[in-house]
Amino acid sequence: MSLIPDISPLTLNRLSVYLRCLRILEAEGETKVSSGALADRFELSPAQIRKDLAHFGEFGVRGVGYDVESLGAHLHELLGLNAQHNLVVVGIGNLGSALCSFLGFNDSSFRVVAGVDADPERVGKQVGDITVQPLEALETVVESAGIEMGVLTIPPEAATQCYERLVASGIRSILNFAAVQLPHRSDVRVKNVDFRVFLEELAFFRRDPS
Amino acid sequence: MSLIPDISPLTLNRLSVYLRCLRILEAEGETKVSSGALADRFELSPAQIRKDLAHFGEFGVRGVGYDVESLGAHLHELLGLNAQHNLVVVGIGNLGSALCSFLGFNDSSFRVVAGVDADPERVGKQVGDITVQPLEALETVVESAGIEMGVLTIPPEAATQCYERLVASGIRSILNFAAVQLPHRSDVRVKNVDFRVFLEELAFFRRDPS
DNA sequence: CCATGTGAACAAATTCACAGCA
DNA sequence: TGCTGTGAATTTGTTCACATGG
Incomplete structure (x- = not known):
């Protein structure tokens, strides 16, 4: 068609x-x-x-x-919404948790099927539909759960390494909330979202017109 | 200059x-x-x-x-970052909490100085630097804390009403995470952020090329 | 020399205005 | 009649290529 x-x-x-x-x-x-x-x-x-x-x-x-x-x-x-897209959220802080619950009741085109975190305190926690797993399990989880998209909601220091691991696991679509420049790969699509850019846009129009 | x-x-x-x-x-x-x-x-x-x-x-x-x-x-x-911009976060769910803590250690151009929530369960909670206050206190808080920007991290049903209340309190810059069309006012600047748009951009490039 | 700053060329995106069809 | 679909006109944004100046 x-x-x-x-x-x-x-x-x-x-x-x-x-x-x-x-x-x-x-x-x-x-x-x-x-x-x-x-x-x-x-x-x-x-x-x-x-x-x-x-x-x-x-x-x-x-x-x-x-x-x-x-x-x-x-x-x-x-928009490709007839297919269901399974996501893994890397970093289950407040932002990661927000995405997990947000994509719980959503119209099912997107579904968070796994979440991982480096902090042992968070492992095992229940967020939305999922149970937080340890960061080490990332590759296993991606492969066993048919995951095709990754969401990075971790501190910038950890982002590049997790990005590499996601890509190595076969993921080719990444939503990145960390303010870092991830290495470019022509076969991987990265959508960067930086909250500070949004705030700075608002701030600009409030500046003192000196 | x-x-x-x-x-x-x-x-x-x-x-x-x-x-x-x-x-x-x-x-x-x-x-x-x-x-x-x-x-x-x-x-x-x-x-x-x-x-x-x-x-x-x-x-x-x-x-x-x-x-x-x-x-x-x-x-x-x-970019207007020499001035400090005081924010109120409306809705202290996971996303609201994320913004509160994110703008804690930031370089101080932006500071969340208040957070309000309609849920009594959340009122009194400590998030980042702030203590969650009841939604009713919105106007009082905005006026007493010198707040100039509002962040809407609430469900869409509640967003328009809170928007009106922010504007009525004198706020002219709003970062809106709710997927609603807020009424347009030429003197109010609204920056809309919709996570689903980001995800759908990624989904589009994964669609079946039939 | 070397990298900026810039007018001119080019490309992309938006708006206009109207032909064409239910 | 009224709204879509669309070429043409316009506006906006990007890239080129080079003169300029530390």
């Missing part, structure tokens, strides 16, 4: 946003929505919505708009 | 990244760095580094490069 052309990261992230918006409308009982209505409701650009969607076929009906449910289903599939 | 021209969000976020890189080099004892060396080390583009920095004056020395310490200081100031 959908032979997907090249897609920019900006467009890709907007598709996630659109999907979120559609789910909200769906919960409100809406069945049809136009690009203009979507844009008004969620502060988006109608032309951009249409452009973004048009890359992947003709999902809308002229004069009417889009079917909330079927467009949602299309985006869901397009 | 620095009369700052308009700056794109992309450039702004890169400045944060540059600052992070400079701090690492500083810790390693480097005193000078060229755009090329920075780019090699951190997988950036040398021309872009120069363009980005050149917006704000001539920080480099031709034939030499940039002074790690003084460029760091410039960026620090430029």
Whole structure:
């Protein structure tokens, strides 16, 4: 079906946003929505919505708009959410725990199936659905639980080593919350998330305009 | 001094990244760095580094490069990090707690000075430097502690109401982790962070290319 | 010399505006 | 009529290549 052309990261992230918006409308009982209505409701650009969607076929009906449910289903599939993605969370501090519980009741595209921590105090703890295992078990766990994505929620000093171990275990998709530059590998996709960048963006607009 | 021209969000976020890189080099004892060396080390583009920095004056020395310490200081100031920014965290679950402790030992540009939660079980708990206070105390706390930024780490149902209360208390900068569309106000800056968007970006590149 | 700073060339992304279809 | 889908126009962002100056 959908032979997907090249897609920019900006467009890709907007598709996630659109999907979120559609789910909200769906919960409100809406069945049809136009690009203009979507844009008004969620502060988006109608032309951009249409452009973004048009890359992947003709999902809308002229004069009417889009079917909330079927467009949602299309985006869901397009984003690779039909498959279930098993995750391991490395570092079960507060942030790691937050992700474990967050991805418990989620719509099951993502599921944390294991969590490991270097701290013996934390090993054995129950967080969301999982029991914390020792860091040494990382490779074993990845292989036995069919894990395909790793989440790094550990201090920066430990991040690179854990990254190497995840990659050596066959993981090719990593969400990294540690503020370090992980070594680049063309076959591994890393998504870096740095909270300080978000805060600094807010701080910039509060600076003294001297 | 620095009369700052308009700056794109992309450039702004890169400045944060540059600052992070400079701090690492500083810790390693480097005193000078060229755009090329920075780019090699951190997988950036040398021309872009120069363009980005050149917006704000001539920080480099031709034939030499940039002074790690003084460029760091410039960026620090430029990003509004000389001032201390007091934050309130609304919702002290795992994610809220993570932010409280994360911004404990930080370099003091950002400080969580208060945390509130609707759950009586959590009120009185000690997290990082702060003692959790009841949600009702939100306005009082904001006004008495000189708070200028709010962080929303609460379930989506509660987010809009807390947003309104933060804004009514005078807060104009908000970091929002709840997956809702907060009402737009031209005088309030909201930075939305949605973990699912990050995960879906990774999932997209794992989808079945049918 | 060597690396910055910068205008000019290029590329990407967004918006416009309208043809085409239910 | 009304909204999609889309080429064309515009704006924004990136890269190139070189003149400039320590």
